[in-house]
Amino acid sequence: MSSKLNFDFVSPMSSIFSGEVDGVLIPAKEGDAEILPQHAPFMTALRVGVVEIKLADSENLKFLVDGGFADIALDQVTLLAERSFDLVESSKEDFDKIINDVVKDIEESEDDEEKEDLLIKKEILEANYS
Amino acid sequence: MVAASKLRRAQENVETARPYSDKLGDILNNLSVSFSGQDNAPELLVGNGNDKSHLLIVATSERGLCGGFNTSIVKLVKEHISQLKEEGKAVKLIIIGKKGKELLQRDFGQEIINIYDFSEVKDIGFIEAEKVAENILSLFEEGKFDICNLYFAKFESVLSQAPICQKLIPFDIELEVEKEKEKEKDIENICYEYEPDEEDILKELLPKNLSVQILRALLENVASEFGARLTAMDNATRNASDMIDDLTITYNRSRQASITSELIEIISGAEAL
Numbered sequence: 001m002s003s004k005l006n007f008d009f010v011s012p013m014s015s016i017f018s019g020e021v022d023g024v025l026i027p028a029k030e031g032d033a034e035i036l037p038q039h040a041p042f043m044t045a046l047r048v049g050v051v052e053i054k055l056a057d058s059e060n061l062k063f064l065v066d067g068g069f070a071d072i073a074l075d076q077v078t079l080l081a082e083r084s085f086d087l088v089e090s091s092k093e094d095f096d097k098i099i100n101d102v103v104k105d106i107e108e109s110e111d112d113e114e115k116e117d118l119l120i121k122k123e124i125l126e127a128n129y130s
Numbered sequence: 131m132v133a134a135s136k137l138r139r140a141q142e143n144v145e146t147a148r149p150y151s152d153k154l155g156d157i158l159n160n161l162s163v164s165f166s167g168q169d170n171a172p173e174l175l176v177g178n179g180n181d182k183s184h185l186l187i188v189a190t191s192e193r194g195l196c197g198g199f200n201t202s203i204v205k206l207v208k209e210h211i212s213q214l215k216e217e218g219k220a221v222k223l224i225i226i227g228k229k230g231k232e233l234l235q236r237d238f239g240q241e242i243i244n245i246y247d248f249s250e251v252k253d254i255g256f257i258e259a260e261k262v263a264e265n266i267l268s269l270f271e272e273g274k275f276d277i278c279n280l281y282f283a284k285f286e287s288v289l290s291q292a293p294i295c296q297k298l299i300p301f302d303i304e305l306e307v308e309k310e311k312e313k314e315k316d317i318e319n320i321c322y323e324y325e326p327d328e329e330d331i332l333k334e335l336l337p338k339n340l341s342v343q344i345l346r347a348l349l350e351n352v353a354s355e356f357g358a359r360l361t362a363m364d365n366a367t368r369n370a371s372d373m374i375d376d377l378t379i380t381y382n383r384s385r386q387a388s389i390t391s392e393l394i395e396i397i398s399g400a401e402a403l
Contacts, residue, residue, distance in 0.1 A: 010150045012256045012345055013143070024152040030325050043157065047336050069335065071157050073322070076155050082256060
Protein backbone atom coordinates (compact mmCIF):
# COMPACT_ATOMS: atom_id res chain seq x y z
CA MET A 1 0.00 0.00 0.00
CA SER A 2 1.33 3.33 -0.89
CA SER A 3 1.37 6.22 1.51
CA LYS A 4 0.54 8.72 -1.18
CA LEU A 5 -2.64 9.82 -2.83
CA ASN A 6 -3.18 10.28 -6.52
CA PHE A 7 -4.90 13.57 -6.90
CA ASP A 8 -6.58 14.98 -10.01
CA PHE A 9 -8.11 18.41 -9.94
CA VAL A 10 -9.90 19.22 -13.16
CA SER A 11 -12.10 22.00 -14.49
CA PRO A 12 -14.02 21.93 -17.78
CA MET A 13 -11.40 24.00 -19.56
CA SER A 14 -8.17 22.65 -18.06
CA SER A 15 -6.49 20.29 -15.67
CA ILE A 16 -5.45 22.34 -12.65
CA PHE A 17 -3.43 19.82 -10.72
CA SER A 18 -2.48 16.22 -11.24
CA GLY A 19 0.02 14.22 -9.24
CA GLU A 20 0.91 12.51 -5.98
CA VAL A 21 0.09 14.28 -2.76
CA ASP A 22 0.23 13.59 0.97
CA GLY A 23 -3.31 14.68 1.60
CA VAL A 24 -6.09 16.99 0.48
CA LEU A 25 -8.37 19.18 2.50
CA ILE A 26 -11.74 19.60 0.81
CA PRO A 27 -14.77 21.73 1.67
CA ALA A 28 -17.37 18.98 1.59
CA LYS A 29 -21.03 19.90 1.68
CA GLU A 30 -21.46 18.74 5.26
CA GLY A 31 -18.18 19.99 6.67
CA ASP A 32 -14.51 20.14 5.77
CA ALA A 33 -12.83 16.81 5.28
CA GLU A 34 -9.20 15.86 5.05
CA ILE A 35 -8.53 13.01 2.74
CA LEU A 36 -5.45 10.95 3.59
CA PRO A 37 -4.12 7.83 1.88
CA GLN A 38 -6.26 4.70 2.28
CA HIS A 39 -9.42 6.66 2.81
CA ALA A 40 -12.64 4.69 2.45
CA PRO A 41 -14.48 5.10 -0.86
CA PHE A 42 -16.36 8.31 -0.54
CA MET A 43 -18.22 10.69 -2.78
CA THR A 44 -19.35 14.14 -1.88
CA ALA A 45 -20.58 17.40 -3.28
CA LEU A 46 -18.58 20.52 -2.43
CA ARG A 47 -19.60 23.91 -1.17
CA VAL A 48 -17.81 27.23 -1.51
CA GLY A 49 -14.47 26.94 0.24
CA VAL A 50 -10.78 26.27 0.03
CA VAL A 51 -9.17 23.15 -1.35
CA GLU A 52 -5.77 22.66 0.21
CA ILE A 53 -3.33 20.30 -1.41
CA LYS A 54 -0.61 19.01 0.92
CA LEU A 55 2.67 18.27 -0.74
CA ALA A 56 5.70 16.66 0.84
CA ASP A 57 8.50 18.66 -0.71
CA SER A 58 6.96 22.06 -1.26
CA GLU A 59 4.45 24.41 0.22
CA ASN A 60 0.78 23.60 0.24
CA LEU A 61 -1.35 24.73 -2.69
CA LYS A 62 -4.63 26.46 -2.04
CA PHE A 63 -7.53 26.96 -4.38
CA LEU A 64 -10.86 28.64 -3.94
CA VAL A 65 -13.73 26.65 -5.42
CA ASP A 66 -17.41 27.48 -5.55
CA GLY A 67 -18.86 24.04 -5.54
CA GLY A 68 -18.08 20.83 -7.36
CA PHE A 69 -17.61 17.16 -6.62
CA ALA A 70 -15.03 14.90 -5.10
CA ASP A 71 -14.70 11.21 -5.79
CA ILE A 72 -12.42 9.19 -3.52
CA ALA A 73 -11.63 5.54 -4.19
CA LEU A 74 -8.56 3.33 -3.94
CA ASP A 75 -6.13 6.13 -3.17
CA GLN A 76 -7.36 8.08 -6.14
CA VAL A 77 -8.99 11.42 -5.50
CA THR A 78 -10.77 13.22 -8.30
CA LEU A 79 -12.01 16.71 -7.77
CA LEU A 80 -14.30 18.39 -10.26
CA ALA A 81 -14.87 22.11 -10.05
CA GLU A 82 -16.11 24.49 -12.68
CA ARG A 83 -14.49 27.59 -11.29
CA SER A 84 -11.39 27.77 -9.18
CA PHE A 85 -8.98 30.46 -8.17
CA ASP A 86 -5.38 29.97 -7.11
CA LEU A 87 -4.94 31.57 -3.68
CA VAL A 88 -1.15 31.18 -3.52
CA GLU A 89 0.23 32.03 -6.92
CA SER A 90 -2.20 34.71 -8.06
CA SER A 91 -1.01 38.28 -8.32
CA LYS A 92 -2.52 41.30 -6.62
CA GLU A 93 -4.22 42.33 -9.85
CA ASP A 94 -5.92 38.95 -10.13
CA PHE A 95 -7.17 39.26 -6.57
CA ASP A 96 -8.46 42.78 -7.18
CA LYS A 97 -10.23 41.68 -10.32
CA ILE A 98 -11.96 38.67 -8.80
CA ILE A 99 -12.93 40.56 -5.63
CA ASN A 100 -14.45 43.28 -7.80
CA ASP A 101 -16.39 40.66 -9.73
CA VAL A 102 -17.64 39.06 -6.55
CA VAL A 103 -18.72 42.41 -5.09
CA LYS A 104 -20.60 43.14 -8.29
CA ASP A 105 -22.27 39.73 -8.15
CA ILE A 106 -23.29 40.32 -4.55
CA GLU A 107 -24.99 43.55 -5.52
CA GLU A 108 -26.83 41.91 -8.41
CA SER A 109 -27.76 38.72 -6.62
CA GLU A 110 -31.37 38.33 -5.51
CA ASP A 111 -31.15 34.81 -4.19
CA ASP A 112 -30.33 34.70 -0.46
CA GLU A 113 -28.49 31.41 -0.67
CA GLU A 114 -26.43 32.62 -3.57
CA LYS A 115 -25.65 35.82 -1.76
CA GLU A 116 -24.41 33.93 1.27
CA ASP A 117 -22.09 31.86 -0.89
CA LEU A 118 -20.75 34.98 -2.52
CA LEU A 119 -20.12 36.62 0.84
CA ILE A 120 -18.16 33.57 2.01
CA LYS A 121 -16.21 33.72 -1.20
CA LYS A 122 -15.38 37.35 -0.64
CA GLU A 123 -14.23 36.68 2.92
CA ILE A 124 -11.96 33.87 1.83
CA LEU A 125 -10.48 36.03 -0.89
CA GLU A 126 -9.84 38.93 1.48
CA ALA A 127 -8.30 36.64 4.09
CA ASN A 128 -5.85 35.29 1.57
CA TYR A 129 -5.09 38.64 -0.04
CA SER A 130 -1.37 39.14 0.03
CA MET B 131 -3.26 28.32 -43.09
CA VAL B 132 -5.12 30.55 -40.66
CA ALA B 133 -7.44 27.64 -40.05
CA ALA B 134 -4.45 25.41 -39.27
CA SER B 135 -3.32 27.44 -36.29
CA LYS B 136 -6.88 27.93 -35.10
CA LEU B 137 -7.44 24.22 -35.47
CA ARG B 138 -4.47 23.46 -33.25
CA ARG B 139 -5.88 25.67 -30.53
CA ALA B 140 -9.33 24.19 -30.85
CA GLN B 141 -7.88 20.70 -30.66
CA GLU B 142 -6.04 21.60 -27.47
CA ASN B 143 -9.29 22.89 -26.02
CA VAL B 144 -11.04 19.63 -26.83
CA GLU B 145 -8.29 17.64 -25.18
CA THR B 146 -8.25 19.73 -22.02
CA ALA B 147 -12.01 19.47 -21.71
CA ARG B 148 -11.99 15.71 -22.10
CA PRO B 149 -10.70 14.70 -18.62
CA TYR B 150 -13.43 16.67 -16.91
CA SER B 151 -16.28 15.22 -18.90
CA ASP B 152 -14.78 11.73 -18.68
CA LYS B 153 -14.42 11.95 -14.90
CA LEU B 154 -17.91 13.34 -14.55
CA GLY B 155 -19.16 10.49 -16.72
CA ASP B 156 -17.35 7.99 -14.46
CA ILE B 157 -18.90 9.39 -11.32
CA LEU B 158 -22.30 9.52 -12.93
CA ASN B 159 -22.01 5.93 -14.04
CA ASN B 160 -21.05 4.75 -10.58
CA LEU B 161 -24.11 6.49 -9.24
CA SER B 162 -26.56 5.65 -11.94
CA VAL B 163 -25.85 1.92 -11.85
CA SER B 164 -27.13 1.86 -8.30
CA PHE B 165 -30.19 3.78 -9.38
CA SER B 166 -31.22 1.93 -12.50
CA GLY B 167 -34.48 0.09 -12.10
CA GLN B 168 -35.56 2.07 -9.09
CA ASP B 169 -38.76 4.04 -9.00
CA ASN B 170 -37.44 7.15 -7.37
CA ALA B 171 -34.65 7.77 -9.88
CA PRO B 172 -34.48 11.40 -11.05
CA GLU B 173 -36.22 12.18 -14.31
CA LEU B 174 -33.11 13.68 -15.84
CA LEU B 175 -31.47 10.28 -15.50
CA VAL B 176 -34.20 7.92 -16.63
CA GLY B 177 -36.55 10.27 -18.49
CA ASN B 178 -40.13 11.01 -17.60
CA GLY B 179 -41.48 7.85 -19.14
CA ASN B 180 -42.89 9.43 -22.29
CA ASP B 181 -41.41 9.73 -25.74
CA LYS B 182 -43.99 11.87 -27.48
CA SER B 183 -42.11 15.08 -27.77
CA HIS B 184 -38.50 15.30 -28.87
CA LEU B 185 -36.15 18.22 -28.48
CA LEU B 186 -33.26 18.29 -30.91
CA ILE B 187 -30.33 20.54 -30.22
CA VAL B 188 -28.38 21.24 -33.36
CA ALA B 189 -24.90 22.65 -33.00
CA THR B 190 -23.52 24.20 -36.17
CA SER B 191 -20.94 26.82 -37.08
CA GLU B 192 -21.27 30.58 -37.28
CA ARG B 193 -19.45 30.96 -40.56
CA GLY B 194 -19.56 29.24 -43.89
CA LEU B 195 -16.84 28.12 -46.28
CA CYS B 196 -16.16 24.95 -44.38
CA GLY B 197 -17.12 22.31 -46.91
CA GLY B 198 -19.81 19.85 -45.99
CA PHE B 199 -19.53 20.49 -42.27
CA ASN B 200 -22.91 22.11 -41.67
CA THR B 201 -24.77 20.26 -44.38
CA SER B 202 -23.74 16.87 -43.01
CA ILE B 203 -25.00 17.73 -39.53
CA VAL B 204 -28.22 19.19 -40.91
CA LYS B 205 -28.71 16.16 -43.14
CA LEU B 206 -28.59 13.85 -40.14
CA VAL B 207 -31.00 16.10 -38.27
CA LYS B 208 -33.44 16.21 -41.18
CA GLU B 209 -33.40 12.43 -41.47
CA HIS B 210 -34.21 12.09 -37.81
CA ILE B 211 -36.93 14.72 -37.96
CA SER B 212 -38.74 13.04 -40.82
CA GLN B 213 -38.38 9.67 -39.09
CA LEU B 214 -39.83 11.08 -35.88
CA LYS B 215 -42.65 12.79 -37.73
CA GLU B 216 -43.57 9.55 -39.46
CA GLU B 217 -43.89 7.98 -36.05
CA GLY B 218 -46.21 10.80 -35.08
CA LYS B 219 -43.90 12.43 -32.55
CA ALA B 220 -43.71 16.15 -31.91
CA VAL B 221 -40.38 17.77 -32.76
CA LYS B 222 -38.82 20.91 -31.34
CA LEU B 223 -35.51 22.43 -32.33
CA ILE B 224 -32.90 24.50 -30.59
CA ILE B 225 -30.21 25.72 -32.92
CA ILE B 226 -26.74 26.86 -32.02
CA GLY B 227 -25.00 28.77 -34.80
CA LYS B 228 -26.09 30.96 -37.68
CA LYS B 229 -25.48 28.40 -40.40
CA GLY B 230 -27.83 25.86 -38.90
CA LYS B 231 -30.54 28.48 -38.76
CA GLU B 232 -30.07 29.32 -42.44
CA LEU B 233 -30.29 25.67 -43.42
CA LEU B 234 -33.22 24.67 -41.24
CA GLN B 235 -35.40 27.76 -41.01
CA ARG B 236 -37.15 27.32 -44.33
CA ASP B 237 -38.24 23.73 -43.81
CA PHE B 238 -38.72 23.68 -40.07
CA GLY B 239 -39.25 27.32 -39.12
CA GLN B 240 -42.19 26.47 -36.90
CA GLU B 241 -40.39 23.85 -34.91
CA ILE B 242 -37.53 26.13 -33.92
CA ILE B 243 -38.02 27.40 -30.38
CA ASN B 244 -34.68 29.03 -29.77
CA ILE B 245 -31.60 30.10 -31.69
CA TYR B 246 -28.24 30.81 -30.13
CA ASP B 247 -25.85 33.06 -31.94
CA PHE B 248 -22.33 32.91 -30.57
CA SER B 249 -20.70 34.75 -33.46
CA GLU B 250 -19.68 37.53 -31.07
CA VAL B 251 -17.98 35.10 -28.70
CA LYS B 252 -14.33 34.59 -29.49
CA ASP B 253 -13.59 31.50 -27.45
CA ILE B 254 -16.58 29.34 -26.71
CA GLY B 255 -16.40 28.26 -23.09
CA PHE B 256 -18.34 27.04 -20.14
CA ILE B 257 -20.49 30.16 -19.84
CA GLU B 258 -22.07 29.61 -23.25
CA ALA B 259 -22.68 25.94 -22.59
CA GLU B 260 -24.27 26.76 -19.26
CA LYS B 261 -26.66 29.19 -20.95
CA VAL B 262 -27.91 26.50 -23.31
CA ALA B 263 -28.12 23.93 -20.51
CA GLU B 264 -30.18 26.23 -18.30
CA ASN B 265 -32.60 26.78 -21.14
CA ILE B 266 -32.97 23.04 -21.68
CA LEU B 267 -33.45 22.39 -17.97
CA SER B 268 -36.21 24.96 -17.59
CA LEU B 269 -37.97 23.59 -20.66
CA PHE B 270 -37.71 20.08 -19.26
CA GLU B 271 -39.12 21.14 -15.91
CA GLU B 272 -42.04 22.80 -17.66
CA GLY B 273 -42.66 19.52 -19.44
CA LYS B 274 -42.17 20.96 -22.92
CA PHE B 275 -40.37 17.85 -24.14
CA ASP B 276 -39.68 14.25 -23.09
CA ILE B 277 -36.49 13.32 -24.85
CA CYS B 278 -33.52 15.46 -25.74
CA ASN B 279 -30.85 14.73 -28.33
CA LEU B 280 -27.77 16.71 -29.21
CA TYR B 281 -26.33 16.85 -32.73
CA PHE B 282 -22.78 17.88 -33.50
CA ALA B 283 -19.76 16.81 -35.49
CA LYS B 284 -17.26 14.71 -33.62
CA PHE B 285 -13.70 15.61 -34.39
CA GLU B 286 -11.93 12.47 -35.56
CA SER B 287 -9.12 13.95 -37.62
CA VAL B 288 -8.46 16.90 -39.87
CA LEU B 289 -9.86 14.89 -42.76
CA SER B 290 -12.87 13.35 -41.13
CA GLN B 291 -15.55 14.78 -38.91
CA ALA B 292 -18.51 12.55 -38.27
CA PRO B 293 -21.92 14.07 -37.48
CA ILE B 294 -23.30 12.27 -34.44
CA CYS B 295 -26.39 12.26 -32.28
CA GLN B 296 -25.98 12.08 -28.53
CA LYS B 297 -28.74 11.39 -26.06
CA LEU B 298 -28.87 13.98 -23.29
CA ILE B 299 -32.14 13.21 -21.56
CA PRO B 300 -32.54 10.47 -20.47
CA PHE B 301 -28.92 9.93 -19.73
CA ASP B 302 -27.35 7.21 -21.82
CA ILE B 303 -26.12 4.81 -19.16
CA GLU B 304 -25.69 1.53 -20.91
CA LEU B 305 -23.32 2.61 -23.59
CA GLU B 306 -20.83 3.99 -21.14
CA VAL B 307 -21.37 1.34 -18.54
CA GLU B 308 -20.14 -1.33 -20.89
CA LYS B 309 -17.03 0.64 -21.55
CA GLU B 310 -16.58 1.07 -17.84
CA LYS B 311 -16.98 -2.60 -17.10
CA GLU B 312 -14.11 -3.55 -19.31
CA LYS B 313 -11.88 -0.94 -17.85
CA GLU B 314 -12.46 -1.01 -14.15
CA LYS B 315 -13.90 -4.24 -12.93
CA ASP B 316 -12.50 -3.80 -9.45
CA ILE B 317 -14.02 -0.39 -8.89
CA GLU B 318 -17.46 -1.75 -9.56
CA ASN B 319 -17.55 -3.70 -6.34
CA ILE B 320 -16.62 -0.77 -4.17
CA CYS B 321 -19.22 0.30 -1.73
CA TYR B 322 -19.28 4.07 -1.74
CA GLU B 323 -20.24 6.35 1.05
CA TYR B 324 -22.16 9.39 -0.07
CA GLU B 325 -22.42 12.80 1.46
CA PRO B 326 -25.12 14.13 1.15
CA ASP B 327 -27.00 11.00 0.03
CA GLU B 328 -27.02 9.60 -3.49
CA GLU B 329 -30.19 11.32 -4.49
CA ASP B 330 -28.97 14.80 -3.61
CA ILE B 331 -25.65 14.26 -5.32
CA LEU B 332 -27.39 13.07 -8.45
CA LYS B 333 -29.67 16.07 -8.38
CA GLU B 334 -26.67 18.35 -8.49
CA LEU B 335 -24.62 16.23 -10.80
CA LEU B 336 -27.14 15.76 -13.58
CA PRO B 337 -27.63 19.43 -14.52
CA LYS B 338 -23.89 19.86 -14.39
CA ASN B 339 -23.44 16.91 -16.65
CA LEU B 340 -25.78 18.53 -19.14
CA SER B 341 -23.66 21.68 -19.32
CA VAL B 342 -20.50 19.66 -19.62
CA GLN B 343 -21.86 17.50 -22.41
CA ILE B 344 -22.94 20.60 -24.29
CA LEU B 345 -19.59 22.25 -23.71
CA ARG B 346 -17.85 19.20 -25.05
CA ALA B 347 -20.09 19.16 -28.11
CA LEU B 348 -19.41 22.84 -28.75
CA LEU B 349 -15.67 22.38 -28.46
CA GLU B 350 -15.69 19.30 -30.68
CA ASN B 351 -17.73 21.29 -33.15
CA VAL B 352 -15.26 24.16 -33.22
CA ALA B 353 -12.39 21.77 -33.87
CA SER B 354 -14.38 19.96 -36.56
CA GLU B 355 -15.32 23.23 -38.20
CA PHE B 356 -11.71 24.31 -38.52
CA GLY B 357 -10.75 20.87 -39.76
CA ALA B 358 -13.47 20.97 -42.38
CA ARG B 359 -12.52 24.50 -43.36
CA LEU B 360 -8.88 23.56 -43.66
CA THR B 361 -9.69 20.69 -46.02
CA ALA B 362 -12.22 22.76 -47.96
CA MET B 363 -9.82 25.64 -48.43
CA ASP B 364 -7.01 23.27 -49.33
CA ASN B 365 -9.23 21.71 -51.99
CA ALA B 366 -10.23 25.14 -53.24
CA THR B 367 -6.57 26.17 -53.58
CA ARG B 368 -5.77 22.98 -55.45
CA ASN B 369 -8.75 23.39 -57.78
CA ALA B 370 -7.78 26.99 -58.47
CA SER B 371 -4.19 26.10 -59.34
CA ASP B 372 -5.41 23.25 -61.58
CA MET B 373 -7.66 25.75 -63.33
CA ILE B 374 -4.80 28.22 -63.69
CA ASP B 375 -2.66 25.52 -65.32
CA ASP B 376 -5.47 24.65 -67.75
CA LEU B 377 -6.10 28.26 -68.61
CA THR B 378 -2.39 28.97 -69.15
CA ILE B 379 -2.24 26.13 -71.70
CA THR B 380 -5.39 27.41 -73.45
CA TYR B 381 -3.94 30.92 -73.51
CA ASN B 382 -0.63 29.76 -74.96
CA ARG B 383 -2.33 27.60 -77.59
CA SER B 384 -4.57 30.41 -78.81
CA ARG B 385 -1.65 32.82 -78.81
CA GLN B 386 0.37 30.37 -80.87
CA ALA B 387 -2.57 29.79 -83.21
CA SER B 388 -2.94 33.49 -83.92
CA ILE B 389 0.80 33.83 -84.56
CA THR B 390 0.72 30.89 -86.94
CA SER B 391 -2.23 32.30 -88.85
CA GLU B 392 -0.54 35.69 -89.11
CA LEU B 393 2.61 34.04 -90.40
CA ILE B 394 0.64 32.07 -92.96
CA GLU B 395 -1.01 35.27 -94.13
CA ILE B 396 2.34 37.03 -94.52
CA ILE B 397 4.00 34.09 -96.26
CA SER B 398 1.12 33.49 -98.65
CA GLY B 399 0.97 37.23 -99.34
CA ALA B 400 4.69 37.28 -100.17
CA GLU B 401 4.34 34.18 -102.39
CA ALA B 402 1.53 35.82 -104.37
CA LEU B 403 3.77 38.72 -105.39
